[in-house]
Amino acid sequence: MGARRSLNHVYTQIAGYGYSCAIECAEEEFRNGGKFQYCALRYVQAQLDQATRSVGCNAKHKFEPRLARWLLTCRDRSDSEKFSMSHELLSIMLGGTRSTVTIAAGQLKAKGLIEYSCGVIRILDHEGLERAACECYATIKNHLKNYVEFDTPLAE
Numbered sequence: 671m672g673a674r675r676s677l678n679h680v681y682t683q684i685a686g687y688g689y690s691c692a693i694e695c696a697e698e699e700f701r702n703g704g705k706f707q708y709c710a711l712r713y714v715q716a717q718l719d720q721a722t723r724s725v726g727c728n729a730k731h732k733f734e735p736r737l738a739r740w741l742l743t744c745r746d747r748s749d750s751e752k753f754s755m756s757h758e759l760l761s762i763m764l765g766g767t768r769s770t771v772t773i774a775a776g777q778l779k780a781k782g783l784i785e786y787s788c789g790v791i792r793i794l795d796h797e798g799l800e801r802a803a804c805e806c807y808a809t810i811k812n813h814l815k816n817y818v819e820f821d822t823p824l825a826e
């Protein structure tokens with residue numbers, strides 16, 4: 671974004687793959703104004719949209735629907751029904767305590783929506799979990815699914 675330093679840190683929450691390149695290469699490609707620039711700008715917009723909605727969600731909605739939203743989001747990003755995630759990480763991401771995560775996860779488990787053991791969570795009933803999630807999940811999912819569509823023609 672042009673600053674020498676960022677207040678943000680990048681880390682993975684779920685095992686997977688990532689890519690990197692030298693910052694000089696990314697800067698040069700961005701300045702070319704082509705597809706990379708458009709995708710980078712759309713990605714930043716998507717992150718801002720998701721972050722602002724998450725802040726409001728964490729302030730407004732009860733913990734269980736927020737947990738359902740977050741688990742569905744993790745499923746969408748990892749393309750897997752099963753992933754490793756600690757209660758500590760969930761408490762940080764959702765603005766609660768580990769004991770609150772334990773209670774909410776226990777409620778979702780009792781409803782047959784998820785199972786979890788030793789930091790491994792598996793979604794058993796995707797549709798049921800969507801019904802348990804707050805409306806923020808569907809709002810963000812529908813909004814972000816088209817973030818790679820452009821309102822201006824791409825430079826070739």
